[in-house]
Amino acid sequence: MKSDTLNGQLDPLILATVADEPAHGYAILQRLKERSGGAFDLAEGTIYPALHRLERDGLLSSAWSTESGRRRRVYSVTRAGTSALKVRRREWKQFSQAVAAVIG
Amino acid sequence: MSWLDDLSLELYARGVPRRERARIAIELSDHIACEPGCEERLGDPRELANSFADELATSEARGSAFVSFAALAVAAVVLVISQITLARFAGYPGYSNGISTLLFFPAILGMVVAPQVALVAGTLGAWRALRRRRVTSMPAEEIGLIHRRTRVALAAGLATMAGLELYVIDFSERLPAWWLGLAGGLAAVAGICLFAATRTLGRARAIVSGAQGQAGDIYDDLPLLGWSTLRTRPWLLGALASLTVGLALGGFEAHAEHSVFEGIQRGMFEGVVAAVGFVVLGRAIGARPAQQSIKRGTPGPE
Numbered sequence: 231m232k233s234d235t236l237n238g239q240l241d242p243l244i245l246a247t248v249a250d251e252p253a254h255g256y257a258i259l260q261r262l263k264e265r266s267g268g269a270f271d272l273a274e275g276t277i278y279p280a281l282h283r284l285e286r287d288g289l290l291s292s293a294w295s296t297e298s299g300r301r302r303r304v305y306s307v308t309r310a311g312t313s314a315l316k317v318r319r320r321e322w323k324q325f326s327q328a329v330a331a332v333i334g
Numbered sequence: 335m336s337w338l339d340d341l342s343l344e345l346y347a348r349g350v351p352r353r354e355r356a357r358i359a360i361e362l363s364d365h366i367a368c369e370p371g372c373e374e375r376l377g378d379p380r381e382l383a384n385s386f387a388d389e390l391a392t393s394e395a396r397g398s399a400f401v402s403f404a405a406l407a408v409a410a411v412v413l414v415i416s417q418i419t420l421a422r423f424a425g426y427p428g429y430s431n432g433i434s435t436l437l438f439f440p441a442i443l444g445m446v447v448a449p450q451v452a453l454v455a456g457t458l459g460a461w462r463a464l465r466r467r468r469v470t471s472m473p474a475e476e477i478g479l480i481h482r483r484t485r486v487a488l489a490a491g492l493a494t495m496a497g498l499e500l501y502v503i504d505f506s507e508r509l510p511a512w513w514l515g516l517a518g519g520l521a522a523v524a525g526i527c528l529f530a531a532t533r534t535l536g537r538a539r540a541i542v543s544g545a546q547g548q549a550g551d552i553y554d555d556l557p558l559l560g561w562s563t564l565r566t567r568p569w570l571l572g573a574l575a576s577l578t579v580g581l582a583l584g585g586f587e588a589h590a591e592h593s594v595f596e597g598i599q600r601g602m603f604e605g606v607v608a609a610v611g612f613v614v615l616g617r618a619i620g621a622r623p624a625q626q627s628i629k630r631g632t633p634g635p636e
Binding site for chain 1: 354357358360361362363364365367368369372375376377378381382385386389390393470
């Protein structure tokens with residue numbers, strides 16, 4: 231699935247991925263690939279602007295941690311992010327059901 | 335040159351602040367360290383830098399418009415407090431009783447004209463930012479429009495507070511010390527708030543967005559009935575706006591002073607000032623549509 235197909239869906243995908251457990255950029259990407267069965271073929275760098283934007287919007291928070299002597303930014307979902315994810319899940323269910331009903 | 339070096343240079347070229355650049359570099363170097371050789375899958379450094387810069391420029395433009403509006407609100411409260419206390423407790427001294435008319439006229443221009451410019455430009459800037467609050471990446475032209483509106487509003491706000499300070503100096507021998515201290519002190523505080531807002535605007539303007547698209551104009555901001563007719567006749571809008579301002583403020587003055595003559599005087603003055611403001615600043619703040627919009631007659635962003 232190409233990245234333009236994901237337009238508008240990357241934010242809830244990231245929120246859903248981070249909601250289970252805080253993670254750094256690379257780990258988030260790996261989880262996305264695993265859960266989607268490798269369906270998402272997006273330029274890996276594109277998740278970083280999205281992560282920064284979600285943090286500016288108050289949906290994610292982040293903190294530095296050190297792993298094997300390397301600094302990394304670990305992201306977690308805020309309360310506002312959890313609420314936003316609930317809304318997006320509900321909208322997605324309605325949308326996908328409607329599309330399925332038409333397409334079959 | 336490595337992929338990370340390319341990215342750092344592209345981010346620098348787009349004015350992304352140093353702190354943000356450092357954070358991006360650490361995050362992406364960690365990503366590469368997790369899976370050496372994955373640079374190609376990260377994407378083109380230029381496109382990634384564009385993405386960071388476009389989104390950051392959008393967010394900062396909105397932020398600076400809101401911060402500036404808040405600072406202008408402080409200045410507005412200061413102006414109202416100074417005028418109410420002057421009218422109720424200190425009493426207007428009369429223009430000829432000051433130190434010099436060279437102080438009085440710039441002071442009055444600052445206190446009467448500049449607040450109106452600040453109100454219009456600041457409100458339009460904040461309104462556009464609010465209207466586009468869910469947009470991830472605004473066109474560079476639209477970001478430029480928000481910056482111009484914010485800059486004009488802040489300059490007018492600073493001129494208002496400078497006018498109030500000049501008024502305090504001009505009547506320092508006539509007005510009570512408590513009022514001089516109150517008005518002068520509050521104007522200084524508001525001036526500091528406005529100056530802080532100009533720093534926020536400066537940081538926002540440093541980030542270069544390359545996103546394509548139209549800026550739009552006042553007709554997109556205020557989609558009223560009949561607007562499409564005025565879009566192709568900008569001077570009619572200027573005339574109507576000046577007439578409305580003149581009639582409204584002239585009527586207010588006539589009522590407040592119980593004098594039709596003073597009302598007419600004030601109304602004419604305000605109408606002329608509004609017309610001059612429309613000519614001088616109209617295009618800068620998007621109150622006059624851009625030339626290309628007139629030709630095409632096409633709307634800007636939603």
